[in-house]
Amino acid sequence: MEDKKNNKLSKMNNENIEEQSDSLSEDTEQLPVVVDKKIRVIAKKPKENVNKAENEKQAPRILKIVPVKNIVLFPHNVLPFAAGKEWTTEAVDRAVRIGGKIGILAQKNSDAESPLPEDLYEIGTEAKILKIMRFPDGSGGAVVQGVRRFRILNYVNAEAEHLSAEVEFLENETLEQETRLEVVALGKAMKQLVQKAISLSPNIPSEANLFIENVQDAAYLADLIVPYLSMDFQVKQSLLETDDLELRLRQIHASLTKEIEVLEISNKINSDVKSEMGKQQRKYFLKEQLRLLQKELGEIDGKPQGSPASEPSDFHERIANSKMSDEVREIAVREVERMGMMMPGSPEYMVSHNYVTWLLDIPWQIFTENEINLKEAQSVLDKDHYGLAKVKKRILEFLAVCALKNALKGPILLFVGPPGVGKTSLGKSIAKALGRKFMRIALGGVRDESEIRGHRRTYIGSMPGKIADALKKSGSMNPVILLDEIDKLAADGRGDPASALLEVLDPEQNHTFTDHFLNVPLDLSKVFFIATANNLATIPSPLRDRMEIVDLSSYTxxxxxxxxxxxxxxxxxxxxxxxxxxxxxxxxxxxxxxxxxxxxxxxxxxxxxxxxxxxxxxxxxxxxxxxxxxxxxxxxxxxxxxxxxxxxxxxxxxxxxxxxxxGNFPFNDKKRPEILPIGVATGLAWTPNGGDVLYIETAASSPGTGKFGLTGQLGDVMKESVQTAFAYIRSHAESCGVNAKSVGKKDLHVHFPEGAVKKDGPSAGVATFLGIVSQFTGKPIASDLAMTGEISLRGDVLPVGGIKEKLLAAHRYGIKQVLIPHENEHDLDEIPQEVLKEMRVVPVSNLNEVLKIAFGKSKKSAEKVLASKIASHKKSGRSLNARS
Incomplete structure (x- = not known):
């Protein structure tokens, strides 16, 4: 039964399509319409001799509904759009053959691929199918022309892709609306605006004005204009649904006025651009005429004689007189010849001009000549810096070799030391002693490789790197260049500047250093490079290997x-x-x-x-x-x-x-305590600002299970050092004088004070070992004893760094005896004699020696201090408790 019903509805639909097609073909005439700003489509307009009453009274009929996305079809307009599966049905094919009609409805939601009735608007446009196109991939397209508006009464078939509905056609604007003075006035004003828009738009032919002039129906003209206005999809749908002709015309008039304003501004901008281009061309011709006149008046190339050379002809003379190599001279001449073929105002001309200028500014084959006087150099270094005997010795050795041999590849010295010890000022003194120009390059925070090697000329605003710039500013090829803060270099996606320095600081390679901007070899072998750093750990190993390290320790x-x-x-x-x-x-x-x-x-x-x-x-x-x-x-x-x-x-x-x-003292002049509590040891630490004294505290709680705790902001190396000390004590408890059972029945906690300061390194191993032994044996450590050194599980005391800074800190704190690793004994040569006279330094090789020195005298020393305290309290009449 359902199939018979559908067939019957399809038959009725086809018959209606045939009737509507016949009536439309008989009662209409052909009129041109503007589509895509060109006259290319034929529209249908009712003939005047048709009975208007019959057209206005349309009986409900059934139309096939075709949904469209973001498009609103107005009557009399032609719409091309992509078609879906609905265009393959037999009913549509038959409708095309007989000139049938379909209903075009816009979708409320453009995301719906198979829209249902609730996804569509209720008011749409009846359209005549002009042409259907088939594509090889199976899809289709269609060109339709709007006829009249309709409203959905009910859907006959609500299935997606097969929608059909019973519609009623909306009455055209009544004669009363069309003849009202406001409507007539709006129609004439709108016609004038359309003609003005056509005259302003270069893409619309002037013949369109003839067609607009012949259109007398304001509603018909409005329907033709709306699709070409810059309106939102929802606004256009609202206009389609508006029955009040005056309201519709006012909205279209406002939008058309805005479009004309946009066209006028666009034309003004185009006119200004053309005028500016004309001015530039005129300016160029005037400059050329002025240059010729100046040349006739005795000036050369438009410039007075003796003025700075900047034209290609002047560059040729400067290149011929320069001391650049034949290879560089050939490149410079070729670039100048390229400049001669360019317009002086072009960007490429300025790039070439800048490049040739840089080539001429490099001091090719210019060297600072000086006679080396070792006594004078010694006097300069002693006058500018106190101490630093090792550094001065190395500099004087270099000067002596330079005096014996005329040519010497410049060495690369790396001054490593804490801030404020005179690394940068020492570089100035070296340049002064050598009689060379001094240039400083700050590398702190440099993260772009182009800062060293320069930018390639293809980039806007490109320029040479810091090395080439230093040579230009110094005016010689053998200056003293200080690479300050080389350990502060950074690396990111733009390159690694430390890698770019590898060639610069290699005496075997830097005679052919190539800057990316200049793209010619620069000889850096005569440059005396000096680098400064605070920490060697942050310098990459390949770069550090190319430099001779000179340590600058703390000042006494x-x-x-x-x-x-x-x-x-x-x-x-x-x-x-x-x-x-x-x-x-x-x-x-x-x-x-x-x-x-x-x-x-x-x-x-x-x-x-x-x-x-x-x-x-x-x-x-x-x-x-x-x-x-x-x-x-x-x-x-x-x-x-x-x-x-x-x-x-x-x-x-x-x-x-x-x-x-x-103001008051920021640092207390505190001295070491007279006696240390049990479980506390005095360690020595190295910091970038010099040495420091570090107390290591231990505590044991009973009963316990042998747990081990560690606090203080410590690095992984220091944590491992403390664990090593505890492990050695548990495995060698008897030799350490510790009860092995008590170690397993107590919980041990090791603390490093000043937790806000990060600490790392293995040098606190000996001090931690003594602190733990003191805690488990109950014996205090002498307060005037400090120690440093790394330990192993075999009980060996291994060497550490920063011995000078640590001993100076111990001396400043009043320490009388310091234990250092035996392998660091050679570092005592750098310690001032006045420090060694007031402090005893004992080299040790293993932990057994440490135990003998630490606890051999500590008990007697503690008893002596305690006895003196008791005697002083007796004299004052006060009692001394056990804790004191």
Missing amino acids: LEEKEHIAFDHLLPQVIDDHGMSNLVDLKIQPETMRRIIQLYTREAGVRQLKRELAGIVRGLARECVEAGMKQQETESEQNQTDEIKVEIKPLIKEINIETVKKLI
């Missing part, structure tokens, strides 16, 4: 005192304008107290800042007292001179005056 108290008096204090006084106002007197003891109480550093930067604070305080006192330098004009040479009217004030500085000027 005596060295800092000499540096302060000889260099820092005079410099600070001069920098603050106090050299003629105050005669500053500071006693050596006061200077030592300033160094100890206000600084905790390996170098002297903080000391210089504290001295500057003292001088600033004195400067304020001088200004408040009315002392100042007055400028007077000399009558003899008419130049400004500084005349001091007040005699220099002699100012004695003691520690109380220092405290008044720069």
Whole structure:
């Protein structure tokens, strides 16, 4: 029964299609319509002799419904669109053959692939199928023309891809609407706007104006215009559903006005661009004429004689007179010839101009000539720096070789040391002693390889690297170049600058160093490279292998005192304008107290800042007292001179005056404790700012299960060192004097104070071992004993680094005896004799020797200290408890 019903509906639909097609073909005439801004499609308009009453009264009929996405078809418009499976049905084929109609409905949701009735709008446009196209892949397309609007009454077939519905056709605008004055006025205004839009758009032929002029029906013209306006899909659907003709025309008029404004602005922009291009061309022709006139007036190429050369003809002369090699000269000449074939204002011309200028600015075959005088060099180094005997010795050796042999490949020295010990200033002194130009390249934070090798010329704003730039600025091919902070290089996706330095710092390769921008070999073999770093660990091994490492250790108290008096204090006084106002007197003891109480550093930067604070305080006192330098004009040479009217004030500085000027001591002058608690050992640590004293604390809780705890911000190496010490004690409990059973019945905890500071390294192994042994044996360790060294599970004491810094820190803290690894005994040569006289340094090879030294005298020392405390308390009449 269902199949018979569907066949009957299909038959009725086809008959209706035939009837509508016949009536449309008889009652319409052909009129042109604008599609895609060109006249190419034929539209249908009802003839005037058709009975309008019959057209307005349309009986409901059944139409096949075709959904479309984001498209609204208006009457009289032609719409091409891709078709789906519905175009293969027999009913549509038959409709095409007889000129039938279909219903075009827009989808509410464009994501629906098989839309159902609820996904479609209720009002659409009846369309006549003009053509159906078949494609090889099985898909199809169609071209349809809108006829009239309709409203869905109900769906006869609600299946997706086979939609058909009973519709009623909406009445055309009544005669009353079309003849109202507002509608007529809007129609004429809209016609004028359309004609203006056609005149402004270059893509619409002028013949379209003839067609628009002949259209008298405002509603018909509105339907033709709407598809070409910049409206949203929902707005167009709303216009299709609007029955009020005046409201529809007003909305279309507003949108059309906006479109014309856009066209006018676009035309103005195009006109301005053409005008600007015309100005540039005119300017170029005028410049050429001016250049020819200047040449006739005796000037060369438009420039007065003697002016800087910048034209290709001037470059040829400069290249011929330069000392560049034949290979580089050939490249430069070829680039200049390319410039001659370019327009002077083109970007390529400026790139070539910049490149040739850089080639000419490189000091080819220009070297600084100087006679090497070792005594004078020694005097310069001693004057600028106190101490640093090892560094000065290495520099003088290099100068001696240079004096014996005229040609020598430049060495690469790497100064490694804490901040503020004079690494950068030492490079300046070396250049001064050599008589060469000094150039400093800051590498801290450099993460782009192009900073070293330069950028290729294909990039906008490209330029040579820092090495080529240093050669240009120095004006010679043998300057002293300081690569400052080479350990602070970074690497990311733009390249690894440390790898780019491999060729620069290799004496066997740097005679043919190639910069990416210049793309010609540069001879760096005569350059004296000096690099500075604070930490060797962050320098890649291949780069470190190309440099000769020279260690700059921390300054001793005596060295800092000499540096302060000889260099820092005079410099600070001069920098603050106090050299003629105050005669500053500071006693050596006061200077030592300033160094100890206000600084905790390996170098002297903080000391210089504290001295500057003292001088600033004195400067304020001088200004408040009315002392100042007055400028007077000399009558003899008419130049400004500084005349001091007040005699220099002699100012004695003691520690109380220092405290008044720069505040309280930031560091306590604390000394070592007289006695250490059980389980506490004194270790020595190395930091980038110098050595330091580190107390290692242990605690044992009973009853326990032999658990082991570790606190303090420690690195993996230090954690392993503590575990090694505990493991050795458990496996050699008897030789350590420890009860093996008590070790298993107690929980041990090891703590490193100052947890906010990260600590790492194996050098605390000996100190941790003694602290744990002290905890389990109940014997204290002498407070004047410190130790450093790495341990192994066999009980060996292994060598560590930073011995000088550690011993200086121990001496500053009042330590009288220090245990160091036996293999570090050679490091004692660098320790000042005044330090070794006041402190005993004992080399040890194994932990048995450590135990004998640590606990052989500790008990007697502790008893002696305790007895002295008891005696002092008896005299004062106070009692001494066991804890004290």
